Amino acid sequence: VTLSSALENIPGVANRTFNDQGKITFDDGTTLNNYAYQSHGAIDLRYAYRVSSNVVFGTLAMELGNSTLKQTAENYGFNSVISGPGLTITASQFPTLESYAQGEIAQSGIGQGGVLSTPIQMALVAATVANDGVMMQPRLVNSILDSAGNTVKTMEDTELKQVVSSDIASTIKSYMKYLVDNNLYRWPAFEGTNAGGKTGTADYKLPDGTDAIPHAWFISAAPIDDPEIAVAVIVENGESGAVISAEIASYVVRKAVLGY
Numbered sequence: 001v002t003l004s005s006a007l008e009n010i011p012g013v014a015n016r017t018f019n020d021q022g023k024i025t026f027d028d029g030t031t032l033n034n035y036a037y038q039s040h041g042a043i044d045l046r047y048a049y050r051v052s053s054n055v056v057f058g059t060l061a062m063e064l065g066n067s068t069l070k071q072t073a074e075n076y077g078f079n080s081v082i083s084g085p086g087l088t089i090t091a092s093q094f095p096t097l098e099s100y101a102q103g104e105i106a107q108s109g110i111g112q113g114g115v116l117s118t119p120i121q122m123a124l125v126a127a128t129v130a131n132d133g134v135m136m137q138p139r140l141v142n143s144i145l146d147s148a149g150n151t152v153k154t155m156e157d158t159e160l161k162q163v164v165s166s167d168i169a170s171t172i173k174s175y176m177k178y179l180v181d182n183n184l185y186r187w188p189a190f191e192g193t194n195a196g197g198k199t200g201t202a203d204y205k206l207p208d209g210t211d212a213i214p215h216a217w218f219i220s221a222a223p224i225d226d227p228e229i230a231v232a233v234i235v236e237n238g239e240s241g242a243v244i245s246a247e248i249a250s251y252v253v254r255k256a257v258l259g260y
Contacts, residue, residue: 001069001072001073001076001078001111001125002057002060002064002109002110003045003057003172004072004076004129004163004164004168004172005060005064005068005071005072006045006060006064007164007168007171007172008072008164008165008168009064009068009072010060010063010064013045014044014045014046014171015044016044017043017044018042018043018044018045018048018053018055018056018059019041019042020034020039020040020043020048020053020055020056021039021041022034022037022038022039022040022055023037023055024054024055024058024059024106026102026103026106027102028103032054032055032058032103032106032107032110033054034052034053034054034055035052035201035240040053040055043056045175046174046178049175049178049198050175050178050182052199052201054110057109057110058106058107058109059106059109060109061105061106061108061110062102062105062106062109065105066095066096066098066099066101066108069105069108069109070095070096073094073115074094075161075163075164076121076124076125076135076163077089077121077125077135078091078092078093078094078117079091079092079094082124082138082160084137084138084139084140084158085139085140085141085155086140086141087138087139087140089118089120089121089124089138090118092115092116092117092118093114093115093116093117095108095113095114095115097114111202119232119233119234120138120232122217122219122232122234123219123230123231123232124230125219125232126219126221126230126231126232127221127227127230128163128164128169129164129169129172129173129176129221130169130173130196130221130224130227130230131169131227132166132169132170133162133163133165133166133168134159134161134162134163135159135160135161135163136157136158136160137157137158137159137160139155141155142154142155143155173196173221173225174196175196176196176197176198176220176221176224177194177195177196177224178196179196179197179198179199180195180196180197180220183242183246185242185243185246187247187250188250189247189250189251189253189254190222190250190253190254192254192257192258193222193223193250193253193254193257193258194223194224194225194257195220195221195222195223195224195253195257196220196221196222197218197219197220197221197246197249198220199241199242199245199246200216200217200218200219200241200245201214201215201216201239201240201241202215202216202234212237213237213239214237214238214239214240215235215236215237215238216234216235216238216239216240216241216244216245217233217234217241217245218232218233218241218242218245218246218248218249219231219232219233219249220246220250220252220253222253222256222257223257228256228257229252229253229256229257231249231252231253233245233246233248233249233252
């Protein structure tokens with residue numbers, strides 16, 4: 001979502017070089033660190049996407065500002081109840097923040113802080129990007145059959161809106177494919193599927209205020225040049241989306257695309 005907003009609203013951002021020294025230090029002395037305190041040095045936007053640079057995407061969120069980034073998130077369906085035949089999706093949340101709350105704005109740019117999302121919302125994000133930026137109305141089934149197997153009703157495809165341009169969607173898909181093709185871990189089940197994806201790690205705290213084991217996310221679409229499936233996987237307390245969630249997603253994608 002932050003990548004979409006940056007590509008749409010910051011001219012030349014895809015050609016910039018970022019200096020990732022491992023953390024952002026805010027005026028109040030607090031910091032936003034990369035995962036495992038990694039420092040990536042001089043990197044471009046595509047590489048920042050691949051390694052989930054909190055420094056780069058937190059910085060982009062601050063450049064965009066809360067209002068612009070929130071608008072992009074809402075274009076994708078955040079802060080709205082999304083309905084379709086057979087289901088209603090609880091609204092995911094993207095916060096409204098004051099301009100001086102730079103730390104919180106940076107956190108929102110990496111999906112932390114006040115951001116809350118359902119798995120189906122993130123599946124819709126992946127599907128929208130894969131579908132050239134067009135969000136389709138979600139539905140529970142494609143058709144209804146009677147007891148004899150005859151089709152009683154077929155659910156028609158319904159476009160909800162053009163969320164991002166096809167050019168921006170194409171760039172994001174290329175980044176997604178780059179991530180899977182050059183993954184930092186081994187996801188052998190993705191081989192032959194021409195898939196793209198994105199890792200995610202959701203930090204949260206226990207009721208007593210101590211840090212909990214993060215939830216692990218992975219979203220994917222495949223084949224990325226002519227998509228047949230979009231999937232979102234969350235493993236509660238899975239720690240890192242690059243491990244268990246990506247592995248699960250790879251098996252789902254492989255079964256859908258290759259049949260085994």
